[in-house]
Amino acid sequence: MKSLTEHLVLEVPTRRAFLDITERVSDAVERSGVQEGLVLVNAMHITASVFINDHESGLHHDYEVWLERLAPHAPTSQYRHNDTGEDNADAHLKRQVMGREVVVAITRGQLDFGPWERIFYGEFDGRRPKRVLIKVIGE
């Protein structure tokens, strides 16, 4: 069995953003030399997501509006978590809707993807460096 572990560092200048990290995952898979296996990609921070969906800016706007409706940032006093001095309780909720991780099949050395699948990092409490883990296993 082969394995490879890489950590991406991402720093978003705004509170929220979606970044396409597909090529970085694809490059790691290539470096691993794995032909048949799985790759796990996960946010290592609990106010961020890794998810798979469309690379389309209108949709990303829709996600932003929708998540803000499901789990509003303000008023920050509505959340007990924010009594700790944080203002990011909403980010912990939004991240549960979008998910922590994806697991993707590797077939013949490539991400085994449908036509529109792209991997995104979803930041909900940015303006500081955060890490994403890429773990490849297979042979």
Place this chain on the structure above:
Amino acid sequence: MKSLTEHLVLEVPTRRAFLDITERVSDAVERSGVQEGLVLVNAMHITASVFINDHESGLHHDYEVWLERLAPHAPTSQYRHNDTGEDNADAHLKRQVMGREVVVAITRGQLDFGPWERIFYGEFDGRRPKRVLIKVIGE
């Protein structure tokens, strides 16, 4: 390490539906010959889900009503994604709630399931052929 890759093609005649694909996954696990390992099952399309829950028609009705409340289809003009000519922005949102994929343990050659666990394909923008990926790894 052994591995097996299969793709299911599913075509739902309606916009939305839930299909039980447990037996098809179970058959693929058997064909793989893997005794101890993992199986990944994921939608290859970004307006569909694979998830595990109950095979009970009342619950599926409840999911339908609930998802429509969380992410309504109409009016389609409420979503910027639909400015591209699509009318399926809501399907991209619903899929995030229900999830893209499941990973299931294989123990002694079988899906290691609790008493009520069943694997479903959740379609939110049907009426065209779509694919589900089954990837088994283990030994």
Place this chain on the structure above:
Amino acid sequence: MKSLTEHLVLEVPTRRAFLDITERVSDAVERSGVQEGLVLVNAMHITASVFINDHESGLHHDYEVWLERLAPHAPTSQYRHNDTGEDNADAHLKRQVMGREVVVAITRGQLDFGPWERIFYGEFDGRRPKRVLIKVIGE
């Protein structure tokens, strides 16, 4: 390839609760002897979740309030699933928001975690024994 399979039994005396199971997963990973691999942790019941987030009681209160707003328990008659004699339809919905499972990387024999990541069992229909599966694969 090495593998290890363990089942935790959890019995929560209330309808809903969040239990930190990180140490139990970490102990299983150590027992497996796997240095590089993956561990899957999933609820084996369809009204419960396994998820990764913060060990902070204010946040858990916020999750409770938020999930009750997204998928209210009462009135139980609003759900067709409850026509079967159950009163737990809301638990099947809440579990979809929080997720069934997590997959965590094992690197140098340890859970490869960010600074605040902790694994939780989320119970939404307790007062009976339920199981969580831990499956380790790697080498």
